[in-house]
Amino acid sequence: MSSGTPSGDRYLDFVNGPVGGLLAKRLGLPTPVRLVRNGDRAAKARPVLVGAAKGARLLSALAVNFAGQHVVSFYHHDAESWREAAEEHGLMSGRFGERSGRVGALVFDASGIETVDGLGALYRFFHDSIRAVCPNGRILVLSIPPESAGTAEAAAVQRGLEGFTRSLGKEARRAIAVQLIEVAPGAEAAIGSTLRFFLSPGSAYVSGQVVRIDAESGQYASGTTRRTVLVTGAAQGIGAAIAELFSARGDQVVVLDVPAMADKVAETATRLNGVGLPLDITAADAADAVLQHARSCGGFDVVVHNAGITRDRTIARMERAGWDEVMAVNLRAPLRITEKLLAGGGLRPNGRIVCVSSMSGIAGNPGQTNYALTKAALIGLVKRLAPAAREAGATINAVAPGFIETRMTAAIPFMVREAGRRLNAMGQGGRPVDVAEAIAWLADRDSYGVNGQTIRVCGQSLLGA
Amino acid sequence: MLSAAAPRRVAIIGGSRIPFARANTAYAELSNSDMLAGALQALVDRFDLHGQRLGEVVAGAVLKHARDINLTRECVFSTTLSHETPAYDIQQACGTGLEAAILVANKIALGQIDCGIAGGVDTVSDAPIALNDGLRKTLLRAGRARSVGGRIAAFGGARPSMLKPELPRNAEIRTGLSMGEHCELMARRWNIARADQDALAVASHRNLHAAYEAGYLNSLVVPFEGLSRDNNLRPDIDPGKIAAMKPVFDRRAGTLTAANSTPLTDGAAVVLLASEDWARERGLPILAYLRAGEAAAVDFVRGDEGLLMAPVHAVPRMLSKLGLSLQDFDFYEIHEAFAAQVLCTLAAWEDAEYARERLGLAEPPGAIDRAKMNMWGGSLATGHPFAATGGRILASLATMIDRRGSGRGLISVCAAAGQGVVAVIEK
Numbered sequence: 001m002s003s004g005t006p007s008g009d010r011y012l013d014f015v016n017g018p019v020g021g022l023l024a025k026r027l028g029l030p031t032p033v034r035l036v037r038n039g040d041r042a043a044k045a046r047p048v049l050v051g052a053a054k055g056a057r058l059l060s061a062l063a064v065n066f067a068g069q070h071v072v073s074f075y076h077h078d079a080e081s082w083r084e085a086a087e088e089h090g091l092m093s094g095r096f097g098e099r100s101g102r103v104g105a106l107v108f109d110a111s112g113i114e115t116v117d118g119l120g121a122l123y124r125f126f127h128d129s130i131r132a133v134c135p136n137g138r139i140l141v142l143s144i145p146p147e148s149a150g151t152a153e154a155a156a157v158q159r160g161l162e163g164f165t166r167s168l169g170k171e172a173r174r175a176i177a178v179q180l181i182e183v184a185p186g187a188e189a190a191i192g193s194t195l196r197f198f199l200s201p202g203s204a205y206v207s208g209q210v211v212r213i214d215a216e217s218g219q220y221a222s223g224t225t226r227r228t229v230l231v232t233g234a235a236q237g238i239g240a241a242i243a244e245l246f247s248a249r250g251d252q253v254v255v256l257d258v259p260a261m262a263d264k265v266a267e268t269a270t271r272l273n274g275v276g277l278p279l280d281i282t283a284a285d286a287a288d289a290v291l292q293h294a295r296s297c298g299g300f301d302v303v304v305h306n307a308g309i310t311r312d313r314t315i316a317r318m319e320r321a322g323w324d325e326v327m328a329v330n331l332r333a334p335l336r337i338t339e340k341l342l343a344g345g346g347l348r349p350n351g352r353i354v355c356v357s358s359m360s361g362i363a364g365n366p367g368q369t370n371y372a373l374t375k376a377a378l379i380g381l382v383k384r385l386a387p388a389a390r391e392a393g394a395t396i397n398a399v400a401p402g403f404i405e406t407r408m409t410a411a412i413p414f415m416v417r418e419a420g421r422r423l424n425a426m427g428q429g430g431r432p433v434d435v436a437e438a439i440a441w442l443a444d445r446d447s448y449g450v451n452g453q454t455i456r457v458c459g460q461s462l463l464g465a
Numbered sequence: 466m467l468s469a470a471a472p473r474r475v476a477i478i479g480g481s482r483i484p485f486a487r488a489n490t491a492y493a494e495l496s497n498s499d500m501l502a503g504a505l506q507a508l509v510d511r512f513d514l515h516g517q518r519l520g521e522v523v524a525g526a527v528l529k530h531a532r533d534i535n536l537t538r539e540c541v542f543s544t545t546l547s548h549e550t551p552a553y554d555i556q557q558a559c560g561t562g563l564e565a566a567i568l569v570a571n572k573i574a575l576g577q578i579d580c581g582i583a584g585g586v587d588t589v590s591d592a593p594i595a596l597n598d599g600l601r602k603t604l605l606r607a608g609r610a611r612s613v614g615g616r617i618a619a620f621g622g623a624r625p626s627m628l629k630p631e632l633p634r635n636a637e638i639r640t641g642l643s644m645g646e647h648c649e650l651m652a653r654r655w656n657i658a659r660a661d662q663d664a665l666a667v668a669s670h671r672n673l674h675a676a677y678e679a680g681y682l683n684s685l686v687v688p689f690e691g692l693s694r695d696n697n698l699r700p701d702i703d704p705g706k707i708a709a710m711k712p713v714f715d716r717r718a719g720t721l722t723a724a725n726s727t728p729l730t731d732g733a734a735v736v737l738l739a740s741e742d743w744a745r746e747r748g749l750p751i752l753a754y755l756r757a758g759e760a761a762a763v764d765f766v767r768g769d770e771g772l773l774m775a776p777v778h779a780v781p782r783m784l785s786k787l788g789l790s791l792q793d794f795d796f797y798e799i800h801e802a803f804a805a806q807v808l809c810t811l812a813a814w815e816d817a818e819y820a821r822e823r824l825g826l827a828e829p830p831g832a833i834d835r836a837k838m839n840m841w842g843g844s845l846a847t848g849h850p851f852a853a854t855g856g857r858i859l860a861s862l863a864t865m866i867d868r869r870g871s872g873r874g875l876i877s878v879c880a881a882a883g884q885g886v887v888a889v890i891e892k
């Protein structure tokens with residue numbers, strides 16, 4: 001959808017119109033900025049402003065990734081080392097100053113900060129530069145996993161960066177997304193796909209996240225062959241958007257949904273030039289059927305556990321069936337299928353598994369004890385299975401969507417829906433494609449270093465950790 | 466004037482420029498000082514010259530405000546260079562930038578200084594607007610009057626028409642013709658076809674775009690005021706549209722259009738020059754050496770020579786001193802004031818009769834390999850902030866030679882009032 005088309009969010013359209021914009025300003029109403037996504041009218045590529053604290057370890061990896069992508073950069077006056085790194089890799093760069101104009105992103109390498117005093121560099125950089133970021137801009141702070149720090153003080157300040165970035169995300173506004181990227185020593189060369197995603201329009205609705213990169217891709221380097229991607233619950237909603245994105249990027253999608261939706265499965269599969277797989281994932285032989293399909297096509301490269309249901313009731317009013325169905329679809333099925341695929345060789349080398357969790361599983365929601373349990377359980381599942389996945393040369397992660405504009409959310413009563421929409425740093429709901437983009441990043445061939453994590457796609461919801 | 470034991474080689478260390486912007490666009494609100502200081506500071510940053518006292522900084526602008534009597538020196542104060550670095554302004558129309566480099570290079574060669582910066586800047590957006598000459602004279606007369614009555618009497622001579630300001634004109638004082646009109650005359654004299662001019666313009670855009678895409682200009686250009694490439698560049702230039710454009714200087718029979726003539730442009734460029742020892746002591750790279758420079762002028766007023774033909778004379782004069790032929794080059798940088806100017810220059814060098822009668826040469830200098838000309842684009846695509854063009858070309862050509870490892874390049878820049886400045890650089 002282009003940035004000019006209506007979003008289904010009347011207020012967002014209103015305050016982004018000529019009259020509404022003025023009115024909202026006068027009345028002091030919140031004025032969410034329309035998110036720019038992939039495929040929207042290409043915004044002008046703007047330079048990246050780079051900052052670094054002394055001892056920064058990631059500048060050369062950063063420069064390698066910027067080279068060849070025509071990234072034009074500025075360096076903050078504290079970060080002369082970036083000028084050298086940029087020059088060495090043939091990048092255009094200049095010193096940041098009053099004539100630099102607006103920048104599209106700030107990237108600060110905090111990996112060298114080991115003391116409380118050292119944090120002053122962080123203050124100086126953001127104090128000087130935050131106003132230069134244009135709307136829909138990006139802010140990335142690069143750090144090291146706190147537990148890999150050499151001293152208690154270093155571990156504390158590195159962990160402190162999490163509070164810093166989350167607060168920055170809440171005050172930056174103007175659709176600016178902020179993330180903390182922890183890069184483990186030795187994994188510097190693996191930051192490419194993560195850097196690309198979080199600097200791209202694809203990450204528009206992801207903010208306030210902590211991402212860890214802790215391994216190099218090693219033998220599982222990037223390839224170019226067409227991949228086979230299984231998406232469960234793909235006949236409609238978010239699942240369909242996921243299948244669409246992978247298909248648009250040239251992958252072969254396997255569209256799985258309940259047999260009752262067989263027509264829609266076939267229709268979607270045909271439209272996406274993929275394969276339909278009508279199957280109830282709660283059926284007794286479902287895991288076997290999925291493995292069999294995997295074997296018939298030489299294994300899946302990517303599996304997205306998206307199928308999910310709600311049976312909302314407070315625990316006192318909830319029927320046993322509502323409890324059981326949610327457990328079966330949202331938790332037992334992905335669990336069994338994943339175990340089967342990993343054990344039975346249904347996943348190809350450098351494979352990817354992504355579970356669709358939910359903000360409910362993180363923050364909790366009245367009436368969703370069952371649903372939130374299953375969504376939180378997926379977070380535990382990916383964490384526990386991560387080492388095994390890596391041993392198999394694969395990764396397993398989860399995304400936790402917040403308020404996504406779908407059929408499901410359109411049915412919510414207006415006031416509750418308004419609250420859900422606005423209570424995040426972006427001041428608006430996300431779209432199915434935002435979830436799909438995050439999954440595509442986790443499933444990227446070069447995202448081998450991201451494993452066992454749960455990334456929220458929630459516009460930095462004000463609720464939850 | 467030789468202050469060293471013997472003349473020294475002059476090294477080109479590097480250059481910095483801001484992206485060039487069409488007049489009244491990105492730099493509309495900036496002054497010459499803003500832009501020149503921006504380019505200078507970028508060069509200082511790049512070679513870590515903070516706090517260093519250089520031999521001198523020489524630059525200029527063609528369009529200059531009266532208040533900018535010490536434009537270059539004032540810009541030094543705006544940078545982190547040692548404020549004890551001397552500076553002066555020069556002005557030789559579009560030859561300013563290259564002439565500045567020749568002046569600095571001469572002092573380095575003679576041992577008077579070890580290093581220096583040369584460059585230029587121009588803004589058409591912030592051009593000086595002069596008081597109408599009648600009003601100015603009235604004001605001066607009133608200022609000289611001793612009595613109140615005398616002052617009133619002086620103002621009695623004022624006319625409303627005097628309130629009309631005088632805008633700087635791109636016209637030759639002695640002929641009243643604009644530079645474009647002069648170039649039309651040249652194009653007619655040398656039978657330069659419209660299609661050839663358009664083809665040169667298209668090549669200029671394509672070459673410049675390719676150079677940016679390849680990253681060749683990354684060490685030469687610094688992002689500034691929201692630009693990171695010259696905003697006159699049309700990466701997807703459409704030859705069909707270029708061919709359909711109407712001539713601008715001679716609407717009936719002309720061949721010069723807005724596409725095959727340079728646009729009015731704002732921008733600044735500077736180059737760092739030094740002795741080899743100075744560069745080596747600091748571990749700085751040597752891109753190439755400035756070997757020779759020459760200026761020439763033609764009498765386009767009474768003689769029947771074209772206004773922009775001076776480089777045609779300057780180049781063979783310089784080459785004969787060096788014992789080089791026009792074909793002894795790996796790169797040619799011929800400033801594209803107008804596509805027609807470049808093509809007239811090439812045609813004149815190939816013309817035996819012209820060589821005999823005008824250049825005093827038994828043999829014409831001959832043809833050049835066009836594939837070696839303006840390989841990273843020329844002024845038609847980049848734009849042409851008059852005094853900044855010399856610095857842009859010098860630094861680009863030195864970088865080309867450095868990338869190749871060795872080689873020789875020729876620079877030719879035509880200038881208003883029938884002048885031309887040319888140079889040879891090599892490594």
Ligand SMILES: NC(=O)c1ccc[n+]([C@@H]2O[C@H](COP(=O)([O-])OP(=O)(O)OC[C@H]3O[C@@H](n4cnc5c(N)ncnc54)[C@H](O)[C@@H]3O)[C@@H](O)[C@H]2O)c1
Nearest residue numbers: 233237238239257258280281282306307308358401404406
């Ligand atoms: N919409 C949101 O705001 C939101 C927020 C957080 C998380 N989620 C999660 O995203 C996922 C997709 O949600 P959606 O809004 O697109 O829902 P949806 O109801 O539109 O789509 C879910 C699909 O899963 C399929 N499905 C259900 N049970 C199945 C089974 N047993 N076997 C096979 N397929 C089955 C359904 O037929 C349906 O097509 C769900 O896991 C949901 O929990 C959604």
